[in-house]
Amino acid sequence: MDDTDTEQSSPVRTSKLAVIGPLAFLAAMAQGNLGLGLLFHARDALLASKAQTGLLAGIWFLAYMISCHLFRPLSHRLRPRFCVLGASFVLAALTGLLAAAPSLGSAYLLNGLLGVAAASFWPPLMGWLSANAEGGQLSRRLGAFNVCWSSGAILSPALAGWGSEIFSWLPLVVSAGLYLAAGLLLALAVVALPGIGGDDDAHEREQRGVAQEPGTDGTPLRFPAWVGVFSTYLVAGVVLNVFPMAGRTELHLKASDVGCLLLLRALATSFGLGILGRTAWWHFRGWQMVGTTALLGGSLLWLGSAHSMAGIGLALVAAGALSAFGYVNSLFHGAVGSSRRVGRMAIHESLLSAGLCCGASLGGVVYQRVGITPLLTGCAVLMGATASIQLALLRACRRPPTGC
Structure with missing residues (x-):
């Protein structure tokens, strides 16, 4: 029986994935x-400057x-579903408070606490x-x-843009409701679907530090x-947080535009993620990392030189x-x-968030x-340098377990 049959025949894993x-x-x-709505709210209601908004x-x-790093010991002690459950309700409460923040200083504090909660x-x-x-x-x-x-990311930019044109705080209130819905969904699943805890053995192995394949720690392609x-x-981080400001001030676009x-951009990312999730040609192939990194730099040069809605849209x-x-x-x-x-997921998320930061x-x-x-041109140069670093790391690989 192959791994596809195993997964399809397991009600434990099916119920877990369905949640x-x-x-x-x-x-x-x-x-x-929340991310895009807060940018507009900070600019329109809290009178933040460009640098303060960034x-x-x-x-x-x-x-x-x-x-992500500080909470790793906590995640080893608690079952993942209970970490997620508690974090959902905390995120809902903090987002609601952020919508009512009276000053930029309180918004800084609450948004930082939201980042802490998201790490759980x-x-x-x-x-x-x-797991497994x-x-x-x-x-x-x-x-x-x-x-x-x-x-979800596809829907959020348009939702935030339209909501901000009604009330600047409306996207934040909607986000609080979405986090609350996530918490209630998981709470219901924990009660009604006891099978979602069927992978607890993997959590226990991680607590003991027992590898699934002794002697290996993955591929150096990581x-x-x-x-x-x-x-x-x-x-x-530049595209999602700085470009909206440029669109409003330099290109005179509406928030909904x-x-x-x-x-x-989100649609294209989602499409790419969907295709890559269903194919295996890119597994353990270092050349595609270097090539797509370099091409991303080229798309940024295109974005920086575009001035029409069509050109900007295609570049994005x-x-x-x-x-993806x-x-x-x-x-x-x-x-x-x-x-x-x-x-490993904490490392992935911390690197991702470090880049966004x-x-x-x-x-x-x-x-x-x-x-x-000039900012987008600098980002393109950075992607070119990244491709060079990736190429050097690939050349340094020495007979990895799964190929390099």
Whole structure:
């Protein structure tokens, strides 16, 4: 019996995946809606400058990155589903408070606490998803998960743009409701579906530090993949947090127009994640990391030179599709062959958030001084340098267990 038959015949895993998918969808929609909505709310209601708005977004990513590592011992003690359950309700409460924040200082504090709470949601959820799966089965699970969260991310930019044109705080209230719905869904599943705890043996093995395959710790391809995901999401931090400001001030776009442009990017990313989750040609192939990283740099040069809605939209579609490679390479090559799944997911998430933090905060400062075109040109140069580093790391690989 192959791994496909095994997974399809297991009601434990089926019920678990049926819960994790909707959770990822709701949380990603809440997070994306909150991220873009907060940018508009900070500018319109809290009167934040460009640099202050970038810093506000960067605080979330910094808090998330640090907390992913600080909370790893906690995730080893608690079952992943209970970490996710508690985090969902905390995220809902903090987001509701953020909608009522009276000053920029209180918004900084609450957004930082939201980053801390999110670190108890995503890595445990992803570790729970990948428990007791390897190879093609792991890739299919991660592919389905990626489609779920990216589907939520698709809807969030347009939702935030339209909501912000009604009331600046409305996207934040909607996000609080989405987090609350995620918590209630998981609470109901814990009570009604006791089988979702059927992978607790994997959590117990991780607590003891017992590898699923003694003598191996995965593939060294995780190292160029991790370099790639950091740079990819640094660029994403610029696109998601700085480009909306440029669209409003330099291109004179409405908030809903900016939301629709970012919706196109999210659609392209989701499509790329879906295709990569259903194919295996990219597994353990280092050349595709280098190539797609370099092409992402080219798409940024295109975005920086585009001035029409059509040109900007096409450039964002290209950047979104290519960003999917950076994400899935880090997720798959970091997890495959390792029993420390929650820890590896924490590394993936912390690198991702470190890139987003740098892109949002530093990008906002650079944009305020030089404008959007030089900023995007610098990001393209960064992606070229990243491709060179990845190539050097690939050449340094020496007979990895699964190929390099």
